Amino acid sequence: AQSVTQLGSHVSVSEGALVLLRCNYSSSVPPYLFWYVQYPNQGLQLLLKYTSAATLVKGINGFEAEFKKSETSFHLTKPSAHMSDAAEYFCAVRGNEKLTFGTGTRLTIIP
Amino acid sequence: DAGVIQSPRHEVTEMGQEVTLRCKPISGHNSLFWYRQTMMRGLELLIYFNNNVPIDDSGMPEDRFSAKMPNASFSTLKIQPSEPRDSAVYFCASSLRRDSYNEQFFGPGTRLTVL
Numbered sequence: 492a493q494s495v496t497q498l499g500s501h502v503s504v505s506e507g508a509l510v511l512l513r514c515n516y517s518s519s520v521p522p523y524l525f526w527y528v529q530y531p532n533q534g535l536q537l538l539l540k541y542t543s544a545a546t547l548v549k550g551i552n553g554f555e556a557e558f559k560k561s562e563t564s565f566h567l568t569k570p571s572a573h574m575s576d577a578a579e580y581f582c583a584v585r586g587n588e589k590l591t592f593g594t595g596t597r598l599t600i601i602p
Numbered sequence: 603d604a605g606v607i608q609s610p611r612h613e614v615t616e617m618g619q620e621v622t623l624r625c626k627p628i629s630g631h632n633s634l635f636w637y638r639q640t641m642m643r644g645l646e647l648l649i650y651f652n653n654n655v656p657i658d659d660s661g662m663p664e665d666r667f668s669a670k671m672p673n674a675s676f677s678t679l680k681i682q683p684s685e686p687r688d689s690a691v692y693f694c695a696s697s698l699r700r701d702s703y704n705e706q707f708f709g710p711g712t713r714l715t716v717l
Contacts (some may be wrong), residue, residue, distance in 0.1 A: 525705075534606070534693055534708035535645075581645065588633070588704060589658065592645040 493518040493586035495565075497593035505601045510554075510569040512596045514582030517563065523585040524565045526556055527592075530578045538580070541565060552576070574600050604628075606709035608694050614715045620682040623712045626675055627696030635706060636669055636679050637693040645693075651677065652699055684716045 498513040516522050523542055527535040539550025546558045552575075556567045567580060577600045582593040607626040615621055627634050635650040649659040654671045662669070666685070671677040681688055691713050695706040 523704075527708075532710075534710045535695075536708070537705055540705065585704060588652070588699070589635075589647055589650065590704075590706060591647075594644045 493522060493584040493591055495524075495582045495584050495591060495593040497580075497582050497596050499596055500594065501597045501599065503599040503601055504572045506574055507571050510567070510572045510576065510598065512567040512580050512582075512598065514556075514565045514567065514593060515563050516565060516582075516584050518584060518586070524556075524558065525583040525585070525590065526550065526554070526565075526567050527581045527583060528552075528578050529581065529595075535581060538567070572598075572600050574602065576600055606694055606696055606707055608692075608709040608712050610712060611710065612713045612715075614717065615684055616717050617685055618683045619716075620680065621684045621688075621714060621716075623679040623692050623694075623714070625677045625679070625694030625709060627677070627694070628707055629675070631696035631698050631707070632674065633697045633699040633704065633706075634671060634677050635695040635697075636677070637695065638690045639693060639711070640690045648679070681714075684714075686716045689714055689716050 494517045496515045525540045526538040529535045539548045541558045549555045554569045579595045579597045583590045609624045636648040639645045648661045649669045651671045669679045691711045693711045695708045697704045697706045
């Protein structure tokens with residue numbers, strides 16, 4: 492069965508600093524991986540997805556993630572944090588048509 | 603496209619009452635998912651449908667929960683009787699079951715409070 496682990500339930504970064512949110516996956520087959528963002532009182536929105544076409548995936552709002560098979564990781568990064576990036580971020584892996592989500596990382600931006 | 607539509611957005615009810623949550627998926631999508639989100643358990647898949655047929659309901663907590671999809675444009679999640687521990691945000695999501703990555707589009711959620 493597929494699973495994902497998000498390291499750090501809360502991350503705080505200063506505005507303009509690098510954002511790094513960690514996700515490690517476990518999968519017996521080549522995985523399809525996703526990052527979703529949830530703003531307060533809203534549903535989840537897809538940031539980006541890995542479907543084996545390229546290991547570096549670019550998403551919306553300046554985010555990107557790199558798939559590293561040797562490290563079983565799919566960490567999310569953004570070079571320069573903006574106040575509007577404050578939200579909760581979920582890593583997910585697809586298996587048998589279902590998505591399994593991580594526990595989420597709440598990102599706080601310090602002015 | 604209007605996106606996934608859920609109603610009501612907020613529901614407050616008393617223990618023992620029946621609660622019905624509604625979802626309209628994105629037109630043309632043929633897979634529909636119901637999730638529950640709580641602080642304690644995070645985001646849990648309750649049930650999903652393909653072409654209006656329930657495929658996996660292993661996440662439904664107990665017999666008090668039931669879900670239906672009478673047609674491609676409408677689904678309901680019913681809790682009868684409701685209990686305080688059912689308080690959560692319930693999300694509906696839909697996708698086009700066409701290729702492997704099956705991007706899911708989420709609705710805004712229904713915040714349920716059972717007193």
